[in-house]
Structures are given as C-alpha cells and as structure tokens.
Amino acid sequence: MDQTPHQGDALVIGAGIAGLLAAHVLSRSFATVTVLERDHLPETPRPRRGVPQGRHAHALQAGGLLALEQLLPGISDDLRAAGAPRIDFCVQARLHLPYGTPPPRDSGIIIQPASRPLLESVLRERVMRTDNIRIDQGCTVTGLLSERHRHRLRVTGVRLVRRNTRAPADERSVPGNLVVDASGRASHLPDWLAALGLPRPAETVIDARVGYATRAYHLPPGRALEWSAVFQPPHAPHSPRGCFVLRVENDQLLVTLQGAGGDHPPTDPAGFDAFTASLHGDVREVLQDLVPISSAVRYARTANRRLHYDRLRPWPGGLIALGDAVCAFNPVYAQGMTVAALEALTLAALLADRTQASALPLEDLTQAFQRRVARVTAWPWQLATLPDRGWRLEPPRSLPHRGARWYLDQWQRLVPQDPRMFHDIARVTNMLASPLLLARPRHLIRVGKAAVRRNPRPARPRTPPPTPASIP
Numbered sequence: 001m002d003q004t005p006h007q008g009d010a011l012v013i014g015a016g017i018a019g020l021l022a023a024h025v026l027s028r029s030f031a032t033v034t035v036l037e038r039d040h041l042p043e044t045p046r047p048r049r050g051v052p053q054g055r056h057a058h059a060l061q062a063g064g065l066l067a068l069e070q071l072l073p074g075i076s077d078d079l080r081a082a083g084a085p086r087i088d089f090c091v092q093a094r095l096h097l098p099y100g101t102p103p104p105r106d107s108g109i110i111i112q113p114a115s116r117p118l119l120e121s122v123l124r125e126r127v128m129r130t131d132n133i134r135i136d137q138g139c140t141v142t143g144l145l146s147e148r149h150r151h152r153l154r155v156t157g158v159r160l161v162r163r164n165t166r167a168p169a170d171e172r173s174v175p176g177n178l179v180v181d182a183s184g185r186a187s188h189l190p191d192w193l194a195a196l197g198l199p200r201p202a203e204t205v206i207d208a209r210v211g212y213a214t215r216a217y218h219l220p221p222g223r224a225l226e227w228s229a230v231f232q233p234p235h236a237p238h239s240p241r242g243c244f245v246l247r248v249e250n251d252q253l254l255v256t257l258q259g260a261g262g263d264h265p266p267t268d269p270a271g272f273d274a275f276t277a278s279l280h281g282d283v284r285e286v287l288q289d290l291v292p293i294s295s296a297v298r299y300a301r302t303a304n305r306r307l308h309y310d311r312l313r314p315w316p317g318g319l320i321a322l323g324d325a326v327c328a329f330n331p332v333y334a335q336g337m338t339v340a341a342l343e344a345l346t347l348a349a350l351l352a353d354r355t356q357a358s359a360l361p362l363e364d365l366t367q368a369f370q371r372r373v374a375r376v377t378a379w380p381w382q383l384a385t386l387p388d389r390g391w392r393l394e395p396p397r398s399l400p401h402r403g404a405r406w407y408l409d410q411w412q413r414l415v416p417q418d419p420r421m422f423h424d425i426a427r428v429t430n431m432l433a434s435p436l437l438l439a440r441p442r443h444l445i446r447v448g449k450a451a452v453r454r455n456p457r458p459a460r461p462r463t464p465p466p467t468p469a470s471i472p
C-alpha cells in the first residue's frame with residue numbers, strides 16, 4: 001500500500017471468508033500474500049475446529065453473492081457446479097413472519113444455498129489459483145511485531161506458534177509490510193494492541209441470547225419439496241423461536257433451530273423434535289420421514305459485538321482488521337459473510353484509489369480503511385440490533401429508537417399481504433438496498449393508514465348537556 005503495486009509482503013491472519021477475500025484483493029497489490037491459519041484445512045468440504053459455526057446453516061444473502069461475483073467473477077457458476085443451485089429468494093424460500101407468510105412471487109433476488117464448508121472450500125479453491133497467495137496451515141498467531149517510525153508505531157509482522165503434537169511448540173516471528181486481522185469472533189487483537197502499549201478499542205455488545213442447534217437429514221432421491229429454504233427469524237419479545245432450514249449439496253437438509261432470549265433449542269432427539277413442532281410452516285411434517293445423518297450440535301456465542309477500531313487513537317500503521325474480528329452479528333440475520341465480502345470490496349476500492357493517487361502513506365490508509373469498515377457495518381448493525389434490543393428487559397432507550405421498532409413491527413404485519421413490501425423487505429434483508437427503501441413515501445402512507453385502521457382514534461367523549469340541576 002505505501003509501495004508501488006506488487007511489492008512487499010502481506011500477512012492475513014485466518015483463512016475464513018474474510019481472510020480469503022482479503023488475501024485475494026491484496027494479491028493485486030503485494031508481491032506475496034501469506035494466509036496464516038491455525039487449522040489444518042480439509043481437502044474436501046468438512047466442518048473444522050477453527051470455524052465451529054460451520055456446522056450450522058449459513059445463508060449467503062443475495063447482496064453477498066453479487067459482491068463475491070464482483071470479487072471473483074464466475075464464483076456463482078463454481079458454486080452451482082459444486083452442487084449449490086441458484087434459487088429465487090421470494091419463490092423457493094419461505095419467510096415465516098410473526099403475522100404470516102408472504103405468498104411466493106418472482107423477484108429476481110437470487111441466493112445459492114450451500115453448506116458453509118462447501119462455500120469456504122469453493123472460495124479457497126478459487127483464491128488459491130492466484131500464484132502469489134499461499135496458506136501456511138497449523139500456525140496460531142500470538143502477537144504483533146512493531147517498530148517506531150517517525151514517532152509513529154507501525155506493525156511490522158506477527159509472532160506465531162506452530163503446534164505439533166510430537167514436537168515442542170515452535171515459536172517464530174514473521175515479518176510483513178501489512179498485517180490483516182481476519183481471525184473472526186475470537187480475535188485477540190485488543191490484547192495484542194495492549195501488549196504494544198496502545199489503548200483497547202471501545203466495544204459495543206447487544207446480546208439477544210440466541211442459541212442454535214443443528215441437525216442434518218438425508219433427502220431420499222426424488223423427494224420433492226415445495227421450498228429450498230425456510231427462514232423464521234425469532235421476533236422480540238413474544239416469539240423467541242425460529243429456524244433456518246436449507247436444502248444444500250449432496251441431498252442434505254440442514255435444520256438449524258434458533259432460540260432467542262435464552263430459550264435455546266435442545267440437542268436430544270425428542271427435545272429437538274418438540275422444538276421443531278413449535279415452529280410455523282411444515283418443517284416438522286417434512287422431517288417426519290427423513291433419516292437424520294448427524295446428531296444435533298449446539299452453538300451459543302451469538303451476541304452482536306462491535307469493536308470501534310475506527311475511533312482508536314493512535315491506530316498503528318501496517319495493520320488492518322475486518323470481518324467478525326471487527327463486527328460480529330447475531331447470526332439469525334445472516335449478514336456476516338455478506339459484510340465480509342463488502343469489506344473486501346471496500347479494501348479493493350481503497351487500494352485502487354491509492355494506486356491512482358499514490359500519495360497517501362500506509363498509516364493513513366489503514367486508518368481510512370477502519371473508518372470505511374465502520375460505514376459498511378453501520379446499516380447491518382442497525383438491522384440486527386434494533387430488533388435484538390427487544391430481548392432486553394429494559395424498555396427501548398430513545399424516542400427515535402422506539403419509533404423505528406414500532407415501524408419495523410408494522411412492516412412485519414403488512415408484508416404477508418403486500419407484494420411490494422415483501423419485495424422491498426427482501427431486497428433490504430438480502431443487502432441489495434439500504435433500509436431507507438423501507439421509508440419510501442408509498443410505504444410510509446401504507447403503514448400509517450394500516451396503523452390508523454388498527455387503532456382508530458377513540459371517539460371524543462361528548463360533554464354531556466347541562467342538566468337542570470347543574471345549571472346555577
């Protein structure tokens with residue numbers, strides 16, 4: 001970044017979605033890009049230890065698919081070839097809302113349900129086709145190297161440990177011109193910054209206390225389903241239960257149950273079935289004659305968590321962070337992978353500006369990147385945390401906040417009967433449009449009229465005519 005293109009070495013911590021996409025973008029500007037990954041990566045698509053969420057249904061939003069296609073043209077075809085068909089979100093996915101299910105209608109909003117291991121493996125295969133990217137597997141980054149440069153701290157590489165069961169831990173320092181933290185929700189970057197004598201970032205956490213339980217089922221050959229995906233998001237404060245059901249590659253149905261506000265789905269077969277029976281739609285009936293091919297697994301580290309690196313002063317040169325390491329969302333809104341792709345596009349745009357302007361020093365660019373990441377995550381953060389604040393015991397804080405919650409609730413009521421509202425909310429939740437789309441005059445009027453119809457103004461009590469006794 002502070003050099004002409006194709007010079008210097010970039011180090012990316014983590015070979016998850018954010019790390020792979022960042023590596024791909026950086027390979028156009030750096031001579032080498034090394035992805036440092038703690039896991040030994042599987043040859044075939046399989047869940048792995050470093051990505052425990054990978055066993056649970058992951059929906060890539062239509063906006064995420066478009067962003068991936070921009071970054072890696074042809075990736076949608078690669079996914080299709082690997083067994084993930086393209087489907088219309090408003091036709092082949094069922095969206096069960098608390099006040100009803102919108103009927104299917106053509107929308108052109110395309111998603112491609114796949115298991116997370118398949119998606120990651122297709123991405124990895126594409127990214128690794130680039131000559132100057134390599135993945136160093138089985139090494140855990142434990143800290144940052146730094147030096148002072150013109151009174152400013154600059155990150156100059158990482159320290160890592162390579163663990164091998166037969167040999168003692170092998171500790172090394174690896175130099176790099178740019179270090180990218182893409183190590184996910186479990187990132188230790190705040191500790192690493194503190195070890196360099198820098199302040200810790202401010203942190204915001206909104207926890208809807210969501211728990212997941214997932215079980216995979218086999219679909220027998222020729223078994224027809226009316227849908228390829230089912231989404232029932234939990235709805236605060238009265239409907240804590242929800243699900244994601246995805247028909248994925250290899251004739252598998254991934255059934256992920258979600259319970260908010262602490263109402264976590266059980267993992268024993270009877271409890272899993274009973275939870276399924278409490279959901280909307282026909283998921284329970286569909287599962288009745290299907291053979292489970294896994295036991296249920298749970299996951300409950302799901303709080304919305306944002307680290308305000310954009311506000312941290314001083315921010316060291318030579319370091320950026322993205323993906324869940326910066327902002328992790330409650331997964332019921334299925335935003336994380338799309339946000340990671342949008343952040344990679346943001347990085348690409350910043351690098352392109354840099355190449356054209358070629359004036360900004362690396363220090364300023366890394367800070368500028370964190371500010372742009374904060375902008376990319378701002379709307380998704382609102383979309384996730386606005387409803388999630390409903391799981392807290394205290395009432396919503398401010399009037400605008402209460403108003404926004406009320407407005408969203410009115411939407412949920414109207415969407416099942418209003419095709420245009422269904423289309424627009426599908427565009428927003430798929431991150432194809434900003435939430436401002438929901439405040440179009442047409443929608444404002446519709447919401448206002450419906451609210452008045454539902455809560456007609458109570459007739460003013462007429463002042464009773466004076467009775468003779470009341471007349472003085």
Ligand SMILES: Cc1cc2nc3c(=O)[nH]c(=O)nc-3n(C[C@H](O)[C@H](O)[C@H](O)COP(=O)(O)OP(=O)(O)OC[C@H]3O[C@@H](n4cnc5c(N)ncnc54)[C@H](O)[C@@H]3O)c2cc1C
Nearest residue numbers: 014016017018038050053058059141184323324331336337
């Ligand atoms: C239960 C659950 C369900 C989800 N469902 C969805 C969904 O439906 N749709 C969606 O878009 N998103 C979903 N997400 C979010 C999604 O998984 C992430 O947002 C997305 O994968 C981007 O994460 P990442 O690449 O930043 O981190 P990760 O994918 O978590 O990858 C981090 C990588 O860093 C490695 N690593 C960690 N520490 C170190 C270290 N010190 N040294 C070296 N390597 C390290 C890990 O092994 C891992 O490979 C879900 C998340 C959860 C928890």
